[in-house]
Amino acid sequence: MVRHFLSVTDMNREESEALLDRAAALKAEWYAAGRGVHPGMPMQGRTLALVFEKPSLRTRVAFESGMTQLGGHPSYLSANDIDMGGRESVPDVARNLSRWVQVIAARVFKHSTVETLARYSSVPVINALCDVEHPCQALADMLTLREHFGRLQGLKLAYVGDGNNVCNSLLLLGATLGVNVAVGAPQDYLPDPEIVARAEVLAAESDATITVTTSPSEAVADAHAVYTDVWASMGQEHEAARRRPVFEPYRVDAALMAQANSSALAMHCLPAHRGEEMSAEVIDGPRSVIFDQAENRLHVQKALVLTLLGM
């Protein structure tokens, strides 16, 4: 039975916690090795295919360097290289790659594309971002929160901004792990009610709460961390001018941070636009953990590849 990771909900609470434990262990091992190669190089002789329809810095380099550090090899395939769905059908891309590589990570426009890859692949497929979720990001964010607070259960994470892929994965994974997630978003950009309903079911099981509001102040009240993302995601660039005035009241700046817990962390998945969704003062300020989040992409993605391969 091949194990895929298309959504944070593909792992239950126990598995998600084990994955974070493993990421933390790999992080410690990597530092002990002088940030070099992991002892035993467990991925030696193995290849990860990176099928990317959209740009990436963090996701791509975290997977590529992670494979190098584990002794394996990444093969990066941009839209120009394989023109998935054009030059070759999505099922045929999956069938071919399965014959050569041990894992596939795919960054795609439509969630249905990662589902199709998974359906026709005989090796694990990882969702490296789609329109619905960004599960690798949420794992890194939970590891970052756990490192700073020593726990996840009972924390309040406020997400302020667009109810997008990053927001969805934070809602679902936070709810799985006992984090109270509050989303503050403009009326027309609230997260998908179906995702919110699923998060509420998970939150009931983990003794957490889900709050969805159009008030940024209500979302950040007593929060341990305040998170935001770009106002226009990849593929929505043409909407940027229309979105800007709608999102202005949702900027995470010093005034909004002052309404959260006095030691609240500032979080962003990056790339960030200083002065738009988050002020430069907050991004570069003492409570910002954004580059810890970025680093933790490396550790969780290594843990994920090993776990999905049953290693």
Ligand code: CP
């Ligand atoms: N946060 C994140 O996924 O960054 P990239 O788009 O650069 O991979």
Ligand code: NVA
């Ligand atoms: N919501 C953003 C996240 C980028 C990492 C996007 O989809 O472009």
